[in-house]
Amino acid sequence: MKKVYVIDTNVFLQDPRAIFQFEDNEVVIPAVVLEEIDSKKRYMDEIGRNARQFSRMLDRLRNQGKLHEGIPLENGGTVRVELNHRSLQYLKETFIEVTNDNRILAVAMNLQSELQASDPAKKVIIVSKDALVRVKADALGIVAEDFLSDRVTEYDNIYKGKLYQEVSKDVLNQFYENQELPVSILEKERLYPHQFIVLKDALGTPASAVAKVDETGKLVKPFAKEPEHVWGIKPRNVEQKMALELLLREDIPLVTLTGKAGTGKTLLSLAAGLLQTEDMGRYNKLLVARPVVPMGKDIGFLPGEKEEKLRPWMQPVFDNLEYLFNTKKPGELDQILAGMGSIQVEALTYIRGRSIPDQFIIIDEAQNLTKHEVKTILTRVGEGSKIVFMGDPAQIDHPYLDELNNGLAYVVEMFKDQAISGHVKLEKGERSGLAQLAADLL
Template identity: 75%
Template sequence: MNKIYVLDTNVLLQDPLAIFAFEENEVVIPAIVLEEVDSKKRYMDEIGRNARQVAKIMDQFREKGRLHEKVPLDNGGQLRVELNHRSFEKMKDMFDEKSNDNRIIAVALNLLLEENMKQDSKPVILVSKDALMRVKADAIGIQAEDFLSDRVITSDHIYSGYLESYVSVEVLNKFYKDQKILVKDINCQHVYPNQFVILKDELGSSASAIGRIDTECKVVIPLIREPDHVWGIKSRNVQQRMALELLLRDDFPLVTLVGKAGTGKTLLSLAAGLLLTEDLHKYKKLLVARPVVPVGKDLGYLPGEKEEKLRPWMQPIYDNLDYLFNTKKPGELDQILAGMGSIQVEALTYIRGRSIPEQFIIIDEAQNLTKHEVKTILTRVGEGSKIVLMGDPQQIDHPYLDEYNNGLTYVVEKFKAEKISGHVKLEKGERSGLAQLAADLL
């Protein structure tokens, strides 16, 4: 049975191509949605870009017919802009305020009541990224759904970058002796290039080993020898050891790190970047950037020049640099960075249009990036550069992103089968006992 999907504004602003995601069903866009999209088209961010793309798509549909009637879609569905079902009469006793959200719900309700009068009625479904919008719709009897087609993954299990395998002592001994074993020896159904393997004794002894699946997915090989320290930092758990393996190798130009607050993502990345840039001179610069997703987005409200405006947003980076450089006095870190000249801390606002060759690039808080933004960043990476994307998909400040559709998760899932990338999910907090307890309990 065909259905009628009424789209909320946030669905289109999150994914302008959402119109085409409903197969052979009818897609209804209330007129108030077009007004809300129109009010966003002058924004100079991702939402503004999406609003302009929605406008172009709708304008192209005018060539196929009158939008307030029905325009055919290539997937067999139909699209129309709803003008006639705006009456607030049926809702005035439930929701007194005529807000834009309530007007969209009113369109869905009036369409539902009209369909219920027909012999061959169609289900009417309101699609919204706004949880409270779905709750309000459900409260008055309208079926409501989240828009899930933009999700990179459909389950709660994001790729971790490693697996555990219980093997015989003979296999463990062979791994230590020959410095490799075949992938078929670890008894795993499906593996990915550069995925880590924690080998454990199947009989329960303490014998264990850590290996990495090669790029051809044929053998498991040992990790490189860990340095005595990386700018004073040593790995404290097995996932941090895996992360350092990826960060210090030249053959992985893309590394993604996921983990809760305090798991060491930023500190390990900065330490590895400083070692490879300052000590080993494998890269000309260390570039550290993070998206500016505050409460209130404009940097212009902060006083001073660009560096002064950026300082509050970049402070978490400077905190880690303070620790690595072991600074004691106020202003000492700024003097060190000015003297070195090879460390650059930037906001992602300024990355569009750049080409970045021979640099070690760290993108912090990447979970607040959209798919389009993360594509823009990765296409800036020049020859001889290495880029590290990290963040916590469960701590997202962007209004239209969640754990399953953000840019960081998108890159992890899209690149997990590629030979040039590596990924680790850090599990254990190492900042402090209090920080770990807070991350777990709160």
């Protein structure tokens, strides 16, 4: 039985092509949704871009017929703009205020009342990214769903880049003797290129080994021998060793790191970048960028030149650089960076239109990027460059993103089976005992 999906505005602002995700069912767009999208189309950000793309797509559909009567889609469904069923008569008994959310709920409620009389088997479902809209719909007896088509994977299936596996003592001995193992001996689930495996003795003895799937995905080999320290930084746990292995490999131009606050993502990336830029000369420049997304209320416009405006947003990067350079006096880091000239700290606002060859690029707080933004960044990377995306998907400040549809998760999932990329999730905090406890408890 076909269903009727009433779509909230935030769905189209997240995915402008969402109308094509409902198979052969009927998609209803309340008129108020067009008004809300019209108010967003002048925004010079991802929301504005999606609003404009949705508007142009509807305009093209208009050439096929009248939108208020319904237009067939390629997948067998239909889409229409609902001009009627706007009465708030029944809704006012529960929700008195006339808001855009309540107007969308009224459309769904009135459609449901009409169908109960004419076609009781046909179900009306409201689709919204707004949790409270779904709660209110449920209170009104309307089926409500989140829009899940933009999620890259299920919650429990997010790729971690590592796994732990128990093997026999004979397999461990074979690994130590031959310095490799065929994946077929280990595989209980699919393994990906550059995936890390911690081998443990199935009998419970202390014998173990840390290995990595090679670029072909067919062999498991030991780590490359890592340096004793990287710009004074020594890995404190096996996950940090995994991260450094990926960061220092020239044949892996794309690295993604996820983990809670304090797991060492930024510090390790900066140390690896400085080593390969300043000491090894592998790259011409170290470029560090992060999205300008505030946590909590925005602090408004800032005075000064571009560098002065960016300083508060980029301060976490400068904090790590001060630690690496062991600076003690105010202004000392600025003098060092000015003298070196090979370290550039930028906001991602300025990356569009650039081509970035022969650079070590670090994108911090990448969980606040959309899928479109990470595509824009990756298509800027030139020959001879290496790019590192890192962040904590559990700490998202963007209003339309969550743990499963953000740009960082998108890159991790889409590139996990590519030989040119590597990923690891860092789980053990090393900032301080307090920071680790706060990350776990809060």
